[in-house]
Every structure is written in structure tokens, then in C-alpha cells.
Amino acid sequence: MTTDLAIEAENLARSYRTRTGWLRPQRKTIEAVRGVHLAVGRGELFGLLGPNGAGKTTTIKMLNTLLLPTSGTARILGYDVARDALEVRRRIGYVFGGDRGLYERLSALDNLRYFAELYGVEPREQLPRIQELLETVGLSGREKERVEGYSRGMRQKLHIARGLLHRPQVLFLDEPSIGVDPAAARELRRVVADLVAGGTTVLLTTHYMAEADELCDRIAVIASGTLRAEGTPAELKDRVRKLDVLEVEVHDAVGPEHLQRLRDTAGIEQATVETSGTVDVVTVHARPSHGTHAAVLAALADLRTGKVTTREPTLEDAYLSIINGTTTGSA
Template sequence: MLAIEADALRRTYTSRTGWPRSRRTETEAVRGVTFEVKPGELFGLLGPNGAGKTTTIKMLNTLLLPTSGTARVFGHDVARDPVAVRHRIGYVFGGDRGLYDRLSALDNLRYFAELYGVGARDQKRRIAELLDLVGLVGREKERVEGYSRGMRQRLHIARGLLHHPDVLFLDEPSIGVDPVAARDLRRTVADLAAAGTTVLLTTHYMAEADELCDRIAVIAGGRIRALGTPGSLKSRVGDRDVLDIEAYGAGDEVIDRVRRVPGVRGASVEDRGAMQTVSVQTDRGAELHAPVLAAFDGVRLGRVVSREPSLEDAYIAIVEEAAGSAAPEEVPA
């Protein structure tokens, strides 16, 4: 039996605008999403903001009803049998919500254990196991208001595991977390999957997805655009080289000039304070250093590095292709 089955899932939001004659508008956030997750698999769902990731997860964990299509968790239909689904799942989301700051971590876990129906006999043992799993032993009696973002996220994970869920949904768990805390979170998530928990992870950090996920689906515009292992997704850009260029003040017109250089397959920009990192994808072996750098005329440049394509480069290529294509595309595992 599959852990998660999504079949042609759709979700449409209806709103009314205008006065005195209101106008009804519909926004289709998820447009026929289909995928399967095996028991014990660590499955990544990646996509830009507004792509439909969180809406998809909320349909799978019974927080939203699908407009059409079906979804099942270990055979239980999310619309017809939501109570059975909720017994099998845990949900952890990024951010500071969902905990009581004036309570200690221990009291938070006791409170949620009662809500989840964990028996009184099992609570003490289960809470002790989870505090050890997420590395909060010795800090459990401190108020949560004094916790760092990383400690809060680890406590979120412990809360989501109290009732021994078969499937754990992690919606951007490392958002806003410092690198050391993010590393600890990744280790915790990997340990969960190794112990047999099925994990569905959304994240904007491609290195995190590459390190953790058995398979990845990329969603854009409400549709699945690519599906496969991290290696199979990276093979999409295997015929390319990548130039990482440090720039100071490269505006949109400069990036447009770079994209128009013959042989350039795409360019993306990451802002890092006053500096930008511009990643330029070129045809493999095209040796385009000179014309690409010439396109930055008048812009102060720093380090220039040539490297092999990463999952992030594949992800950017998939999302950019999706902007001009309405049909979903799948990469075999």
C-alpha cells in the first residue's frame, strides 16, 4: 500500500470583488497534481512561492478539501475519511506559530500529547524519546520564549511525532534557521526517514533537498513539471556549464544582456546584501567567459567560478521552462 496517493488534485479559490456590483473571480491554485509516495520514502515537493506547494499539502493533511480529484494516505481518502487520515499523519510548518511561549517545552509536549490522545501511561516515555531525538534533553524545562529559532523548530518536530504518525509533513521546516541549526534539523529528518517514517518535505533550500530526498517533484503554476530522483533532475542540465559571478549593482538590464548572449541557456540572481551572485548557464564547452563578462560592462565584479550544474540549476531551468509551457513534464526515476 502506498503512503500517499494524489490523483488529479485540483483546488480553486473563489472570491468576490467590487461594489455595489460584485464580480466573482476564480483562482486555480492546484491544477491536476498527481504523484505517489512509497512507505518510508523521503519525498520532496519543490516550487516557487505561489506554485501550489502548501495548498497541496493542506489537501493531503485534510486542512483543505480538494475541488476535484482524490488523495489517499495509507488507503484512507482525505475527503471521505479525514479522521482516519489525521491519526496517521503529523504536520510541522516553518515559523514561530504553533507553540505556547510561556510554557516549557515539556509542558508544551504534555499539552499536545493530551490533544493527540496519547495515553497517560505512554506520555512520559514518548516525550522523553522525542526530546532525545530532537536534542532538547536538558533544556526541556525552560520556557519556549527563550528558545532560538532552531530549538523551536526541533520542538515543532517533536510535537508532530507525539502520536507515532506514519507520515510526517514538513512544510519549510528550516525557514529562518541558522546554518548550524539547519544542519541539526536535516540530521533529525534523515534519522526519521531511516527509522521508517514517511516524510513529505517542502523547502526552498536546494542543497537540503539534494541531501535528504529520495525523489523530488517540482511544482510550478499549480502543476507538476518534473518528477524523479535528484540525480535524474540534475541530468536535465547535464549538457551545461555554470558560471557563478559576484557582481555589485547588476540591474535587470544587465541580466537581460547576459541572457541574450549566444549560447547562454539561462541566468538567475541571488541577492546577498550589497553583492549579488549571478549564476549563468551556458552550453557545455562553449567557453563563454569573455562575452558573458563583457555583458556586465560598467558593473564591478568579484570572483568568477566555473562549476558543474547543481540541483538548484536544474530547478531554475525547470521553473523557467514551465513559465512558457502549460503541459506538465516528468523525468523518470
């Protein structure tokens, strides 16, 4: 079976029935994913971004046969994920963030030998394949150490090696760099980029916008179970290119009333705050205007403000704009 698309989803949906309460229990349906459409080409690195609870992991689990869709269809390399689950599993790898999925008291080498047996790798191919993957992910020379002594970054590299043992054509990476230090995250990005250069199709979820901007050919943003936007990183950033992005350092605590005051100000589309050390940084997206700076400072007049800077919009700005509903649709 041949197709130019590695991953296809049409109106993909998944809902759950939950029960709440003890004395008078009530049942309700939660729609985790609602009508998702995807088309990912062979050899593409496709990013799926969204806040916690948006439906990213549920979507991936439907695509890799761990969950059955409530409705809609999905195909991997032309094989239906519901009807042809075994054929799909032979062609995919799944790597998730965190510490699960490895045997702590075994060495990396023994872990990979065990999973090679599970994945049906031919016995005569196992050791050469394992050595190749250890070299690929940068664990050569450390393979005989117990996993319990590995750092978070080393564990993630081992997860990737495990997911590649059977030479999958499609690899799902679900937040692979979560909790990893910057140096290890850079190494993981190099490994992923090399995989794609070698022809592997990768679907990546991440909360790190710089990582998605650097790696992904195209990105889809999901929120509340629905796709809000899709395009290249440049196309998504173009959505907010028309806006000024102002950052204001504030030396007092910024409360919800200050953010609401900013959001109610004419010309301001979005206002958020993050704490950086002892300073709050207010980020404002506003339509270009000579009075923008004055309007922002007026809304924060009862606080001690410091440096005000204007910068180019980033992928993170575009992402926040999309999930907050100030820009929607395909790029």
C-alpha cells in the same frame, strides 16, 4: 488496509473564489493547485519544491485533510482524505515552520503533555513517549523551560516532537528549517534522517536546495499549481548537466537590461543575479561553446566585471531551470 504507497494523489486540484473591487466587485477563480499526481512509497523521504505561491502548502493541506480538494483524489496509506479524514488524521503528523502552534508561557514538557492529550495518547504512555521524543530531538534537560525563552531552532525541534507524539506513519514537514541558524538546521536534518531510517514516511517542503539534495530520495518541483518535474536529486541535476554554469562577479549594479541582454544572447538559456555583500554575482546557464565567456563579458561590457568561474550544475541550478521553463517533464 494495506498498500505499498504511503501517499497517492491523482489529478488533485484546488481552486478559490475571490472578490476584488468595491464599487464594481468582480469575482474570479484562482487555481492554486491544478492536476497534481503523486506516488510516495512507504519509508520514503519525498521533497516538494517550488517558489512562494506555487501550491506547496495547499497541496500538503489537502493531503493532511485541512483542505478539501476541488477535484481529484488523494489517499494516505490507502485511506481517502475526503471520505476517511479521521482515519487519515490518526496516521499522520504535521509540522510547519514558524512560531505558531506552541504555547509560549508553558514549558516544553507542558506543551507536549497538552498535545499528547489532544492526540489521544494513552495516559500511561505519555511521559515515556515525551521523554523519548525529547531525547530524539535533543531537548532533554531543557524541557522545563518556558517556550518563550527558546531559540528558533529549539522551537522547531519541539514542533517535530509534537508532531510525533502519536507515532504517525506519515509526517508532513512544511519548511521546518525556515529562519533556523545553520547549526540548528543541521540538527533538524539529522532528526529527519533518523525518522526516515526508522520507517517514517516524510513529505518535506523547503526552500533550501542543499537540504533537499542531502535528505530527499525523490523530489517533485511545483510551479503555478502544476508539477513540472519529478525524480531523484541526481536525475534532476542531469537535466542541466549539459549546460555550463558561469558565475561573474560584477562591481556595479546589474540592471534588468543587462539580464535581458544576456538572455537574448545565442546559446544562453538563463541568467540571474544575486547580491553578495558589495558585489553582484551574475549566474549564467549556457550551452557549451568556446565563445561563451566572451559573449557573457560582451553583454556586461559597460559594467566593471571581476572573477569569472565555471562550476558543476547544482540542484538549485536544475530547480531554477525547471521553474523558468527551460526544462520540463519527468526525469
